[in-house]
Amino acid sequence: xxxxxxxNAFLDNEVNLNKTRVDLLASSVESVKAAIKASSWGxxxxxxxxxxxxxxxxxxxxxxxxxxxxDLLVFVDPVDGWEAKDYVNKLGSFFDGHSTYKDKVRRYxxxxxxxxxxxxxxxxxxxxxxxxxxxxxEVCNRTSNQFEVTSAQAYTEWVVGRNSIAGGNxxxxxxRLLKYLRDIKKNFTCPSFLFTxxxxxxxxxxxxxxxxxADTPTCLKTVMGRLDDFLQAYPTxxxxxxxxxxxxxxxxxxxxxxxxxxxxKVNLYRGWIDEAYAETDRDEAIGKWQRVFGEAFAADEAKxxxxxxxxxxxxxxxxxxxxxxxxxxxxxxxxxxxxxGMEALPARITRLPYVQRPKWRNGQQNYRxxxxxxxxxxxxxxxxxxxxxxxxxxxxxxxxxTAASGNGLPFGNGYRIEWRVTNTDKAAYDADSLRGDFYRxxxxxxxxxxxxxxxxxxxxxxxxxxxxxxxxxKSEPFYVVIE
Numbered sequence: 001x002x003x004x005x006x007x008n009a010f011l012d013n014e015v016n017l018n019k020t021r022v023d024l025l026a027s028s029v030e031s032v033k034a035a036i037k038a039s040s041w042g043x044x045x046x047x048x049x050x051x052x053x054x055x056x057x058x059x060x061x062x063x064x065x066x067x068x069x070x071d072l073l074v075f076v077d078p079v080d081g082w083e084a085k086d087y088v089n090k091l092g093s094f095f096d097g098h099s100t101y102k103d104k105v106r107r108y109x110x111x112x113x114x115x116x117x118x119x120x121x122x123x124x125x126x127x128x129x130x131x132x133x134x135x136x137x138e139v140c141n142r143t144s145n146q147f148e149v150t151s152a153q154a155y156t157e158w159v160v161g162r163n164s165i166a167g168g169n170x171x172x173x174x175x176r177l178l179k180y181l182r183d184i185k186k187n188f189t190c191p192s193f194l195f196t197x198x199x200x201x202x203x204x205x206x207x208x209x210x211x212x213x214a215d216t217p218t219c220l221k222t223v224m225g226r227l228d229d230f231l232q233a234y235p236t237x238x239x240x241x242x243x244x245x246x247x248x249x250x251x252x253x254x255x256x257x258x259x260x261x262x263x264x265k266v267n268l269y270r271g272w273i274d275e276a277y278a279e280t281d282r283d284e285a286i287g288k289w290q291r292v293f294g295e296a297f298a299a300d301e302a303k304x305x306x307x308x309x310x311x312x313x314x315x316x317x318x319x320x321x322x323x324x325x326x327x328x329x330x331x332x333x334x335x336x337x338x339x340x341g342m343e344a345l346p347a348r349i350t351r352l353p354y355v356q357r358p359k360w361r362n363g364q365q366n367y368r369x370x371x372x373x374x375x376x377x378x379x380x381x382x383x384x385x386x387x388x389x390x391x392x393x394x395x396x397x398x399x400x401x402t403a404a405s406g407n408g409l410p411f412g413n414g415y416r417i418e419w420r421v422t423n424t425d426k427a428a429y430d431a432d433s434l435r436g437d438f439y440r441x442x443x444x445x446x447x448x449x450x451x452x453x454x455x456x457x458x459x460x461x462x463x464x465x466x467x468x469x470x471x472x473x474k475s476e477p478f479y480v481v482i483e
Contacts, residue, residue, distance in 0.1 A: 001285035002217045002277065006298040011173055011216075014296045015180045017061050017068055025054070025070050025120055032114060032122055035101070036074060039094045043076035043087065046129060051152045053192055056159045058175040063183050069121040071111075073139075073152055078131040085142035087126040088112060109143040127152065151245035158244050162200040165208045170219040175199050177220060177293070181269065184294050188265040189258045194240065194250050201243060202226040221277050228270040231263040268361070286353030295354070302353040306434045308424050308456075309333040312346055333425060333456050337481050338392060350458065350477055355422050355436040360464055360471040367473035368406030369417075371461050373399050373480075379450040390479045395451050403445045403461035403475065410445055411463060415472065418462040419447045425455030438462070451482050 052071035053059040092112045095105045106113040111125040128138045138147040163171040212222040237259040240251035276288035286298045309332035336344035375384045376398035403417045422436045457480045463473035
């Protein structure tokens with residue numbers, strides 16, 4: 001399911017750098033440009049140009065505590081007698097003596113950076129035009145004191161051109177989403193310029209106006225599918241070149257291990273994106289998109305779904321003679337379960353969107369997993385008796401779950417159990433304790449929980465290989481009814 005409105009809200013609220021900060025960055029850039037123009041730095045200034053994510057329109061909100069930045073190129077005529085390091089060092093000396101910027105200046109190999117209290121930064125890189133030939137551009141490496149040929153402006157034009165083919169700014173949005181995915185997962189490495197190239201090279205001129213780029217989720221599915229197909233064709237690190245400067249091999253930033261990991265993760269996320277896109281059930285679709293992008297995607301809608309008694313009350317009529325209905329009250333899900341048992345369970349209860357979807361690839365075999373439970377005097381107390389799924393229980397006690405094979409025997413040491421523990425309904429909702437996450441066993445193949453909130457909750461056991469981290473089996477839900 002596309003969920004286009006949810007994608008737009010997710011981009012606006014979680015991914016995109018907000019307009020206030022964008023405007024603040026633009027204002028700071030204009031002030032820096034004015035200062036350089038008024039300086040006695042030395043070179044004749046031809047013009048300025050943005051570069052990188054800021055210029056490409058793919059800048060995203062930084063992780064908590066991080067900075068956002070703008071890359072600014074200063075195009076200049078060559079200065080007789082100047083070496084590469086002079087362009088950067090003398091620009092830095094100007095800023096060192098400037099009343100506004102002197103405490104904000106940092107020097108790097110190719111640029112001078114103005115830092116604003118850890119919130120934003122502007123990287124200013126001199127770019128010399130026509131030092132050797134009239135149509136060549138070179139950035140200046142002050143560390144090696146070398147001029148390096150660049151095609152920064154042409155690269156920006158190429159990126160903008162790829163986006164115009166996709167149309168509707170969807171390619172920019174997809175690039176932002178993929179960078180967000182990288183930053184929240186933190187389990188693969190891919191610099192932004194390389195990500196931009198990999199995405200852009202899989203947009204073709206013939207794509208203009210095709211359904212493959214009809215909207216943001218469709219564009220995302222198309223791009224990830226093409227990128228995965230490309231990577232799967234190359235088990236070893238390929239040469240990925242700058243599309244407008246063939247001599248620059250951008251993939252040199254990776255080693256084979258980093259590339260293999262990136263290739264594996266793209267393949268995994270491609271599968272998740274395809275599943276979410278194809279899902280026809282709304283609850284499942286939200287949950288599967290959350291598996292890709294995290295709980296911030298459609299967060300409010302996902303959380304509200306937990307108030308399942310209210311949803312059931314509106315969808316399932318109760319007989320006229322029901323005492324609660326006569327008194328003007330609607331029975332909650334616990335009351336329905338006590339009266340009608342299993343048949344009162346809503347079909348969607350295990351598909352609620354805030355319930356985390358499994359993130360493991362499937363193993364080659366599938367084992368039957370059974371869950372049993374014992375009632376305890378408290379979470380860390382002694383055993384009172386066995387309990388059954390859907391058996392009504394009182395708050396304040398503990399419950400210990402045990403996972404075993406289909407014949408009741410424990411699993412071998414090559415496996416572990418991941419427990420998915422989900423609360424539902426108003427009491428847990430009000431306590432901000434809906435959960436739906438995965439948890440490790442307390443010991444062996446058991447996990448203990450406290451009976452805390454009125455509602456119908458459920459626990460599931462997932463059998464995962466310790467060595468390969470693959471999924472080998474899953475239990476049926478064990479329903480815990482707390483009165």
